[in-house]
Amino acid sequence: MSKKVFPFKGTKEQEEQLNVLIKEHVGDSGALMPVLQGAQNIYGYLPLEVQRVVARGLNMPLSEVYGVVTFYAQFSLTPKGKHKIAVCLGTACYVKGAGDIFNRIKKNLGLDGNEDLTEDGLFSVDGCRCIGACGLAPLITVDEDVYGKITADDVDGILEKYKKAE
Amino acid sequence: MSMVNLKINNMDVQVPAGTTILEAASSLNLKIPTLCYLKDINAIGACRICVVEIKGVKNLAASCVYPVAEGMEISINSERVLKSRKTNLELVLSTHNRRCLSCVRSGECELQELCKDYGIENETVFAGHNFEEIYDESAKHMVRDNSRCIVCRRCVAVCSKNQAVSVIGANERGFKTHIGCAFGAGLGEVECIGCGQCINVCPVGAIYEKDETDKVWAALHNPTKHVVVQTAPSIRTALGEEFGMPIGTNVQGKMAAALRRIGFKHIFDTDVAADFTIMEEASEFIERFTAGGTLPLITSCSPGWVEYCERFYPEFIPNLSSCKSPQQMLGALIKTYYAKQKGIDPKDIYMVTVMPCTAKKYEVARTEGNAVEGIFDCDVSITTREFARMIKRAGIDFVNLPEESFDNPFGESSGAGDIFGRSGGVMEAALRTASEWISGKPLEKLEFEEIRGIKGIKEATYKVGDHEVKVAVVAGLANASQVLEDIKAGKRDYHFIEIMGCLGGCVNGGGQPIQTARTRAMVDVPGLRASVLNNQDKVKKLRLSHESPIVKQVYADYLGEPGKGKAHDILHTHYTKKERF
Ligand code: SF4
Ligand code: SF4
Ligand code: SF4
Ligand code: FES
Secondary structure, eight states, X not given: OOOOOOOXXXXXXXXXXXXXXXXXXXXXXXXXXXXXXXXXXXXXXXXXXXXXXXXXXXXXXXXXXHHHHHHSTTOOSSOOOSEEEEEEOSHHHHHTTHHHHHHHHHHHHTOOTTXXXXXXXXXXXXXXXXXXXXXXXXXXXXXXXXXXXXXXXXXXXXXXXXXXXX | XXXXXXXXXXXXXXXXXXXXXXXXXXXXXXXXXXXXXXXXXXXXXXXXXXXXXXXXXXXXXETTTOBOOTXXXXXXXXXXXXXXXXXXXXXXXXXXXXXXXXXXXXXXXXXXXXXXXXXXXXXXXXXXXXXXXXXXOOSSSEEEEGGGOXXXXXXXXXXXXXXXXXXXXXXSOGGGOEEEOGGGOXXXXXXXXXXXXXXXXXXXXXXXXXXXXXXXXXXXXXXXXXXXXXXXXXXXXXXXXXXXXXXXXXXXXXXXXXXXXXXXXXXXXXXXXXXXXXXXXXXXXXXXXXXXXXXXXXXXXXXXXXXXXXXXXXXXXXXXXXXXXXHHHHHHHIIIIIHHHHTOOGGGEEXXXXXXXXXXXXXXXXXXTOSSTTSOSOSEEEEHXXXXXXXXXXXXXXXXXXXXXXXXXXXXXXXXXXXXXXXXHHHHHHHHHHHHHHHOSOOSOOOOGGGOSSOSEEEEEEEETTEEEEEEEEESHHHHHHHHHHHHTTSOOOSEEEEESSTTSGGGOTTSOOOXXXXXXXXXXXXXXXXXXXXXXXXXXXXXXXXXXXXXXXXXXXXXXXXXXXXXXXHBOOOOOOOOO
């Protein structure tokens, strides 16, 4: 699984926050989940550098930490873009062409295969489960904005708005 | 202990409360098939091959984790049970590689055997999309091939529970679940210490040692090479298993005969090198003990343990004995003393080692401390399993071979050298020699019973001359970790510790013949193998390393005094802290 490697850009402040978080939980039997959630809030994602600090801090094997991170969909191994695009892949959206929309977004952003973040860090794209707005199917969200009943052809126009705003 | 009465297949049985259905059935000599279960190590109820039907209970129960209860009525092979097991097997096969012909475990694979037993007539009924294959050959000693992995997690459990290394785990979820290292790294990039215990517990051919027998054949076929071989103490205790002989058969004589027929120039015994190790290690202990050196002294014969120390406990590197392992000592003596005696350029000698251990593949490749500048003490190390394959490929009828002997000069060991292959052996051998040296008197009793047996942590205090010597014998790295943590916390205190990477010592090494989960549950495999060495020691006249004629001769003619000068130059090494992943 060769994904693009994003250089780690953690700051001193982030590291301090993480260490405080670990100190609060070290010794608790259920420490790992809250620490990982907190770490993801601090860094936005959970790269090797962060998971290593968590593993050593909680005195547990890195392989176990990584196993938990990859088990739960809420955790991410790659950084998120400035704008986060989510394509609903629930059944209703899917039968109405969410797959095509997903592909068009990736094409527009120049993402291949497993890639989910643009080179400039502006956009990241993920599939998500049904968000309960099936009346609007197929739909995507960009940050807090919801776009319903769209077709693949609407994709370029929607993305253009965010690109222009930069 | 409260007892529970139940019926299995209409037979009455009484077992202690808390017993699982699987174990209860076993007491009636009924075999329930298992795949993920491994006694004392893995009981997770994941594969559901072991299901049974309990009267009044709706779902079939996983017998490996289901405890018995009073009055239970169980069928272990009802129609529903048999059908369910067959379907489970078909599902396992649906994502499996299925190429048995090119699989190392064919013929000794727990999955293959079950397919035969359950009459799988079409292994592709549910064949579908296979998981993305991960083939990891980054480690020096082994290969992981996920296309043959059934995700039973026995390897994960042994790596974490027995070895406290924990470099492999289950990643992702659902259909994508697979075994691997963190961040998809290779085993060669993480802190895997090479012990091979995961290989020994894998039910299938998903993990196996890197086969290096081709290198040995190439050397044997090269007329310019003088190819010699050495076999570790524990090989003779287990090799017979590969040829259908009972566990615990001593095959020393047949093994020597096989090596000669394969074509090695000279056949040496690592047990003799163990006698040299004792000369050096006993002197090192006495030196540190009397002159106030770093204590406890910790043995360094087990390369899995040495790697573990360098990675996880570098603060104990000063405690590690600087003595090379017997394998390396013999290699060093062959490339110096023996080369000189025979008038052969050491570059033309090819030293093959047959070891019970995959970590020995790392040890031969260590660049520090080799006796002759620019060449390795030993050239290649193969496991007991690889050796058995060579014997088969050479067309040797092993079982019917005559008993032959090792060659001189390194052919006759003391009993102390022999017991190196089991947990407690190095300590016992060292204590025999150190006691006689310190007290100047012969020992009345050569057996140190307190440090024998299969327990993972054994301790004792012995009177050596006028001194009390506190010793510990530790096997398995989780036990080692516990002892070292206790020492750091001031809860334990010793003068001398033997640490072996594998539970039971080398007899149970990661390169030894593989026994099924069931055999491991029913018989004490390491114990039976260890008894071979104890018996060998018991009947020998020569039972003390320092009384060995060859040891005396080589020190007199070549090495000088133990721990000094030439002996120190070629028989000792050093260690370095290694980074963690
Ligand atoms: S692991 Fe077993 S069933 Fe699978 S290919 Fe190898 S021998 Fe055949
Ligand atoms: S060889 Fe030993 S340390 Fe390496 S993965 Fe296997 S069990 Fe773990
Ligand atoms: S590698 Fe072997 S022991 Fe490990 S999970 Fe796969 S099948 Fe089981
Ligand atoms: S569930 Fe019992 S052996 Fe796997």
